[in-house]
Structures are given as structure tokens and as C-alpha cells.
Amino acid sequence: MNQPTPKEIKAALKDWIPSKLLTFRPGWKTRGRPWSYGIRGTMVHHWAGTGDGGQLWMEARDGSYPYCNATVRRGTGSSKDGEVMVISALSAWHSGLGGPWGRAGVPKDVAHLMVWGIEMEGPLPSTKYGVDDMTDAQWQSTVNMICAIRQVAGTEAFPNFQRVVTHANWTDGTAGVASYRLPTNGRKNDVWRDTKSIRRMCNRAWREAGR
Numbered sequence: 066m067n068q069p070t071p072k073e074i075k076a077a078l079k080d081w082i083p084s085k086l087l088t089f090r091p092g093w094k095t096r097g098r099p100w101s102y103g104i105r106g107t108m109v110h111h112w113a114g115t116g117d118g119g120q121l122w123m124e125a126r127d128g129s130y131p132y133c134n135a136t137v138r139r140g141t142g143s144s145k146d147g148e149v150m151v152i153s154a155l156s157a158w159h160s161g162l163g164g165p166w167g168r169a170g171v172p173k174d175v176a177h178l179m180v181w182g183i184e185m186e187g188p189l190p191s192t193k194y195g196v197d198d199m200t201d202a203q204w205q206s207t208v209n210m211i212c213a214i215r216q217v218a219g220t221e222a223f224p225n226f227q228r229v230v231t232h233a234n235w236t237d238g239t240a241g242v243a244s245y246r247l248p249t250n251g252r253k254n255d256v257w258r259d260t261k262s263i264r265r266m267c268n269r270a271w272r273e274a275g276r
Contacts, residue, residue, distance in 0.1 A: 066103040067100075067103050068099060068101060069103075069104060069217045069218060070154075071154035072094075074213075075094075077213040077214070077216050077217035078151065081212050081213040082206060085145070086145060086149055086206055087148075087149050088148060088150045089150075090151060090152050092124075092153070093152060093153055094154050094155070096152075096155065097130060097131065097153040097154075097155030097157045098155055099156070100155070102222075103179065103223075104218040104222055105169040105218070105223060105228060106166070106180045106228035107180060107211045107214055107215075107228065107230075108159065108176060108180045108182050108232055108235060109183050109207065109229070109230070109231045109232070109256055109263060110182060110183060110184045110231070110232045110255065111185060111231075111232070111255045111256045112184040112186045112187060115139075115186055117141070117143055117144070120138070123152060124152050129158075130157055130158040131158070132152075132157065132184070133153075133182040133183065133184040134151065134157050134159070134181050134182045134183065135150060135152060135182075135184070136185075137149055137184070137203050137210070138150065138186050138203075139200050139203055140202075144186075146203065147200065147203050147205060149210055156177055156178045157177060159182030160180060160232065160235055161177075162249045162252060163176060163232075163242070163247065163252070164176060164235060164238075166235065166241075166243070167243070168227070168228075168241055181214045183207055183210060183211070185199050185207060186203070187199050187203075187256075204258070208263075208267050208270050211267050212274065216276070226264045226267040226271070229263055229264050230242060231260055231263075233253045234260055236252040236253045238250065239260075240260040
């Protein structure tokens, strides 16, 4: 089982994401625990806050664990649309209660130790429920980041894009996380694009890159 280091994760991200859209925030390679059990998937979250103040909150600069591994910005404040800000290349607190995710080998309530957490900034001010709340640039960067994490995680831990879920999948038990309704069902809402669509985008990008 691969145990990706911050250096290896940085190299993979740089392989997939244009340098103009990739930022490594202070403490990105030291804040968190090593990936002792490998990176077994990615979890896409809906970042309810927006702007640079929300970004700083995600980073938890009070010294506690960051609240995700990376954010994908939508061009508010000083950020660029689709900019990826890496907060921690180590395990970071993001998933909370949910699971277990048997297919990925992730026990109940500990996905943050085994799953890379992505927070997408949103929603767009003019969107209505049921309409995609993220920009095309955000989705492109998110897909590229997921591909980079699969690449560095290795085929044993991250064999295919069935290992991509949303936060709501984790809490509800949907998209292959469980075969039954979990006690945490309904705890989180999330990005409005469905999980199958996200997986298809990742598969397409992976194939087009010749991987």
C-alpha cells in the first residue's frame, strides 16, 4: 500500500494542474498525519462559505487540523476561477461522521485518515437548487486533482473512480459507500452534480491523458 508523501503528492498535482492555478498554503506539508493506510479515495465537499475569509477558516490557522486537504476556488477575492489551494498534503479533518465504506476499506467515522478531502467554493449567487452550482473551471480543476491523487495513491489503494464520492454519499451510505441506510443519513447536503457524472468526468480525463 502506497503511503504518499507531501513531496510525491506535490509532484502529482503539478503533473495535472497548471501552475497558474496551483497554490500551496503555509504548512501544507506538515499539518496533519501521514497517510498510514494509503489514500483510498477522494471526497468532494460543498464549501458553504465563500471568499478569502472562508479560505482562512478552512485552513484553521489557530493550530488545529485544517478542515480539508484542498479548496477549489471560484474567483472571489484574490483567487482565480478554478484555483486549487492545497492546505494539507497529509490527512486533514473533513469527513466527520459517516460510513463505513466497505469497498474502500474505510471504517466508520474515520474517512479523514484515508480519503483526500476537496472543498469546492460555492454556490454561485444566481443558481437555483438542482442546477450545477460550480463553474466549469472549478470542475476541471477538481477532476484534475482527483486524477492526480489516484495517480499518486496507486492502484492497490485507489483502483478506479468508484472511489470518488461526495460528502453526502459518505453520510448517507450512497454511491457504493454502504448497501443500507446509515444512521447519519441526511446529515450533509452537497454539490448538486451527481456522483456518477463526477466519476464519468474523471474517467474521461484519465483516458485522454493516456493513463
